[in-house]
Amino acid sequence: MKNILVIGSSNTDMIIRVPRIPRPGETILGGTFSMAPGGKGANQAVSAARAGGRVTFVARVGDDIFGRQALRNFEADGIDIRFIARDASAQSGVALINVADDGENAISVAPGANARLTPEDIRQAAAAFESTDIILMQLETPLETVRAAAEMAESRKIPVILNPAPARDLDDGILTNVTVLTPNESEAEILTGIKVNAESDAGRAAAALRARGPRVVVITLGDKGCYASADRFEGRIPAFQVRSVDSTAAGDVFNGALAVALAERRELVYALRFASAAAALSVTKLGAQPSAPTRADIEKFLERGGSTNGESAPPAGLKKP
Numbered sequence: 001m002k003n004i005l006v007i008g009s010s011n012t013d014m015i016i017r018v019p020r021i022p023r024p025g026e027t028i029l030g031g032t033f034s035m036a037p038g039g040k041g042a043n044q045a046v047s048a049a050r051a052g053g054r055v056t057f058v059a060r061v062g063d064d065i066f067g068r069q070a071l072r073n074f075e076a077d078g079i080d081i082r083f084i085a086r087d088a089s090a091q092s093g094v095a096l097i098n099v100a101d102d103g104e105n106a107i108s109v110a111p112g113a114n115a116r117l118t119p120e121d122i123r124q125a126a127a128a129f130e131s132t133d134i135i136l137m138q139l140e141t142p143l144e145t146v147r148a149a150a151e152m153a154e155s156r157k158i159p160v161i162l163n164p165a166p167a168r169d170l171d172d173g174i175l176t177n178v179t180v181l182t183p184n185e186s187e188a189e190i191l192t193g194i195k196v197n198a199e200s201d202a203g204r205a206a207a208a209l210r211a212r213g214p215r216v217v218v219i220t221l222g223d224k225g226c227y228a229s230a231d232r233f234e235g236r237i238p239a240f241q242v243r244s245v246d247s248t249a250a251g252d253v254f255n256g257a258l259a260v261a262l263a264e265r266r267e268l269v270y271a272l273r274f275a276s277a278a279a280a281l282s283v284t285k286l287g288a289q290p291s292a293p294t295r296a297d298i299e300k301f302l303e304r305g306g307s308t309n310g311e312s313a314p315p316a317g318l319k320k321p
Helices: 040-050 066-077 112-116 119-126 126-132 142-156 185-192 199-210 250-262 268-282 295-303
Strands: 003-007 011-018 031-039 054-062 084-087 091-099 106-111 134-137 160-162 216-220 224-228 234-238
Touching: 003 142, 003 224, 011 066, 011 216, 031 040, 031 066, 040 054, 040 250, 054 066, 054 112, 054 119, 054 199, 066 295, 084 112, 091 112, 106 160, 119 126, 119 142, 119 295, 126 142, 134 142, 134 250, 142 160, 160 250, 185 199, 185 216, 199 216, 199 224, 199 250, 224 268, 234 268, 250 268, 268 295
Parallel strands: 003 054, 003 134, 011 091, 054 084, 134 160
Antiparallel strands: 011 031, 091 106, 216 224, 224 234
């Protein structure tokens, strides 16, 4: 079992099922309401733990009911919480999520304690850097904290996966210290100015991003799969076709599972397929962390050729691992 260090955010998600995403100024009567643990960092930590990693999480939560419940949830998934700070001066992060009948979502986030994760918190977690195989980060915490973690990782020659979400511009000082960059289409456009409408666009965007530092760029393309650019592989990995119920945490599940596979030194194509299988399974369930599949679920799904019932064949162009 490999050691995965996740640095990032923790939220509580408040979810309403709606027929469709409301337009500006519109009120829609929804269906069921539910609460679930979320936050991109926490989602990725839980995903990595369930996918087979030994996970340590560096984060900040409020000293409130949401924060205390989050800590209990992390422990239940076997996540090391020694480096999660309890902040008495801020509330835990909260996300308000509308999930439409077609699985699409719209999310608003109040960062709370996540906005107070500092470079000092990273320095205090230095012991976790000494024993980890790979580091996974996102952008729901302050940029200077992400920079500090990337620099600490580089000084110790630890590979870094950065999921640049939510989208914002990044300077080359950060990207130089990133090993694997995993934007989606809109994030890739913000970082490069290249609108990703076709596979050729993804190739150009990936090349532009690799020129700024990352050795591997993976652009996730939703139900079209992902496009990867690396020294030994260039091309699109098709998505597994499943019935989508809620796509809220699919990208986070993808990144968590990818971190585990790469920490295990799997070949890139297999690692991407493993991550894609985890993401596909996640969209078949409601909620962020509740939807993250286990290692056994992922492996069974792959053994069945990417089917929840065992009837489908593997995606075109790929062999079973």
